[in-house]
Amino acid sequence: MTPPIVILGSGLAGYTLARELRKLDRDTPLVILSRDAAGFYSKPMLSNAFSAHRSAASLVMKPVEKMAAELAAVIRPHLEVAALHPARRVVELAGGEEIPYRDLVLALGADPIRLPLGGDAAADVLSVNDLDDFARFAARLDGAKRVAVLGGGLIGCEFANDLLARDIRPTVIDIARWPLGRLLPEDTGQWFRQRLEAAGVSFRLGVSATTVSHHAGGYRLAISDGTTLDADVVLSAVGLRPRTALAAAAGLAVNRGVLTDRRLASSDPHIHALGDCAEVDGLTLPYVMPIMHQARALAATLAGTPTAVSYPAMPVVVKTPACPAVVCPPAIDAQGSWQIVASDEAGGGIEAQCLDANEKLLGFVLLGGATARKQALASRAPATLG
Numbered sequence: 001m002t003p004p005i006v007i008l009g010s011g012l013a014g015y016t017l018a019r020e021l022r023k024l025d026r027d028t029p030l031v032i033l034s035r036d037a038a039g040f041y042s043k044p045m046l047s048n049a050f051s052a053h054r055s056a057a058s059l060v061m062k063p064v065e066k067m068a069a070e071l072a073a074v075i076r077p078h079l080e081v082a083a084l085h086p087a088r089r090v091v092e093l094a095g096g097e098e099i100p101y102r103d104l105v106l107a108l109g110a111d112p113i114r115l116p117l118g119g120d121a122a123a124d125v126l127s128v129n130d131l132d133d134f135a136r137f138a139a140r141l142d143g144a145k146r147v148a149v150l151g152g153g154l155i156g157c158e159f160a161n162d163l164l165a166r167d168i169r170p171t172v173i174d175i176a177r178w179p180l181g182r183l184l185p186e187d188t189g190q191w192f193r194q195r196l197e198a199a200g201v202s203f204r205l206g207v208s209a210t211t212v213s214h215h216a217g218g219y220r221l222a223i224s225d226g227t228t229l230d231a232d233v234v235l236s237a238v239g240l241r242p243r244t245a246l247a248a249a250a251g252l253a254v255n256r257g258v259l260t261d262r263r264l265a266s267s268d269p270h271i272h273a274l275g276d277c278a279e280v281d282g283l284t285l286p287y288v289m290p291i292m293h294q295a296r297a298l299a300a301t302l303a304g305t306p307t308a309v310s311y312p313a314m315p316v317v318v319k320t321p322a323c324p325a326v327v328c329p330p331a332i333d334a335q336g337s338w339q340i341v342a343s344d345e346a347g348g349g350i351e352a353q354c355l356d357a358n359e360k361l362l363g364f365v366l367l368g369g370a371t372a373r374k375q376a377l378a379s380r381a382p383a384t385l386g
């Protein structure tokens with residue numbers, strides 16, 4: 001009997017691939033292995049769950065049994081993959097069991113980056129990257145009034161905005177001089193900051209937290225400018241690092257993520273990777289839209305039609321109701337300059353475009369009411385991977 005296609009991970013990448021594959025191939029045996037409970041949920045919902053009045057349990061859209069039936073797959077939750085053996089085409093579980101595969105797909109996601117914090121409470125700092133993390137975070141917020149958020153990027157700002165729905169006044173700390181510093185040019189970043197401040201979020205910018213210590217039943221953070229900040233809960237959202245350890249230990253090529261070509265193949269032709277763990281043709285893009293394109297291409301390849309992935313322009317929606325935002329950053333090596341092309345304080349919107357010397361659109365930022373222009377600008381922006 002042919003060994004199954006084995007997918008490691010039951011997040012958006014693993015499950016979207018399985019769904020796409022089943023549209024093309026109902027018969028090849030499919031096995032999905034996951035460290036977590038393997039219920040299907042939408043991870044982006046984690047950072048607006050409070051305003052949506054959702055608990056960790058109610059975020060699960062389909063439990064593992066339903067997913068297994070729908071996908072005609074064997075899904076094994078709560079287990080840890082310990083090693084890959086590409087030469088023998090088997091996956092080894094913690095405990096020693098070996099599972100053979102025809103093709104293996106790494107959909108292992110990414111780990112939250114931990115800042116090197118000092119202090120006797122550094123280990124109490126939370127991060128939220130899955131449902132279990134979210135359940136822990138929500139439980140710790142019971143009775144909390146002050147939350148320090150380390151990191152003013154997309155995820156930190158979304159959580160800060162969402163905490164307002166629980167009557168919590170969060171303080172966001174970031175080394176950058178404005179929030180969403182890697183996504184927004186300064187003018188738009190300051191505009192975004194003012195809207196969030198008006199809604200109740202505080203910012204401590206251009207500084208970093210150095211220690212987190214127990215203090216008066218909560219925590220005291222020492223800040224690099226010599227000040228302190230007291231909080232009941234500390235949430236870290238300073239970025240993610242693709243999970244590459246299993247691939248690296250098996251001798252696969254890794255850089256920032258597991259290296260793949262445009263067919264999502266790793267350096268071993270029978271091992272593929274997608275989602276947050278993958279570096280596809282030089283790009284690590286930890287967002288939902290790339291996963292959708294990767295999953296469709298890889299499903300076709302696994303079903304017998306080798307297919308390269310391509311990405312159109314993929315604007316990212318920042319879920320901050322206090323200042324809705326859409327960002328479509330220019331490519332890292334793009335040569336352009338930012339211009340504010342429309343600023344309508346009364347209508348509450350701002351549009352910035354990154355243009356090259358020939359006025360060609362390289363990227364854009366839309367804030368407030370200007371987010372309605374998302375489709376119009378996305379259709380003019382260059383493809384992320386053409």
Ligand SMILES: Cc1cc2nc3c(=O)[nH]c(=O)nc-3n(C[C@H](O)[C@H](O)[C@H](O)COP(=O)(O)OP(=O)(O)OC[C@H]3O[C@@H](n4cnc5c(N)ncnc54)[C@H](O)[C@@H]3O)c2cc1C
Pocket residue numbers: 008009010011012013014033034035036043044045046047079080081082107108109110128129130155243274275276277285286287288289316317318319
């Ligand atoms: C709070 C938050 C909000 C976000 N909001 C947005 C948004 O608005 N828009 C957007 O485009 N993107 C957003 N993102 C990013 C997006 O959610 C991710 O890019 C996407 O969910 C990643 O899916 P994944 O399947 O690659 O990883 P994951 O969902 O992390 O899945 C990884 C899977 O691998 C399993 N696993 C890991 N190691 C092992 C092992 N050794 N053995 C067995 N199983 C293992 C895990 O259990 C898990 O099932 C957000 C992310 C976060 C954290």
